[in-house]
Amino acid sequence: MYACAAATEEGARCRNMVVEVVGEMCHLHKGGKVAPRPDIILVKFNLNPKWAEKFERLGVPRKSSLSFLKENAHARQAEKLGRDPYRYGRPVADSGVPVFGKQGIQEVSLFDLLKELLDRYKITDIHLRPRRDEKMDVLVVSLMVSLSPGEEVVLSSSASQELLSFLAVSCWGYCHVWANPPSDDGRIVHTVHSSHRAPDSKPRVRLRFFDGLWAVEPVP
Numbered sequence: 001m002y003a004c005a006a007a008t009e010e011g012a013r014c015r016n017m018v019v020e021v022v023g024e025m026c027h028l029h030k031g032g033k034v035a036p037r038p039d040i041i042l043v044k045f046n047l048n049p050k051w052a053e054k055f056e057r058l059g060v061p062r063k064s065s066l067s068f069l070k071e072n073a074h075a076r077q078a079e080k081l082g083r084d085p086y087r088y089g090r091p092v093a094d095s096g097v098p099v100f101g102k103q104g105i106q107e108v109s110l111f112d113l114l115k116e117l118l119d120r121y122k123i124t125d126i127h128l129r130p131r132r133d134e135k136m137d138v139l140v141v142s143l144m145v146s147l148s149p150g151e152e153v154v155l156s157s158s159a160s161q162e163l164l165s166f167l168a169v170s171c172w173g174y175c176h177v178w179a180n181p182p183s184d185d186g187r188i189v190h191t192v193h194s195s196h197r198a199p200d201s202k203p204r205v206r207l208r209f210f211d212g213l214w215a216v217e218p219v220p
């Protein structure tokens, strides 16, 4: 199940969950404008302490949690757009559209997606921060479509090797993709948040970028 692929008048993605095929639009939007590609993609992974330590040793910086500030910013933005920020029953307000519905997708590989994204986007930031309950850490990789020279973060080759091997062998139990409405500066931010890494399971599907509409394909 996918969210309708159309852009709303505010330039957000339509939140009607109607279609089986990526790229289709709901009856309100048939033949309309396609939702915009993201300018920024935040790829987040929940990590256990062992992996968090490993990334820290490889030089990935740790940041304190700004979730309180962020939550307020999201709630304000959602109210401005006339949407109920708590509509999806998540503990934290979210003004975005869940591209794969409330349940998200399960047993997912992100390996091909990451390669695909790195062809088109540049890494501008990578850091660890505590999850809201402080029991786990979240690895956050920020990708931006166009940068001024010097803005790109150059990872050490051992850090990028580790990151790729971490992803290569990973089946993620749960993955949610959020298409957020344009921020105050007009930029579109999408979030891909994965959790429940299961290194011994075989992924059932893989996530693909599909020009910012996002799609899943069965793993052959």
Ligand SMILES: [Zn+2]
Pocket: 004, 005, 006, 014, 015, 016, 025, 026, 027, 028, 029
């Ligand atoms: Zn629609």
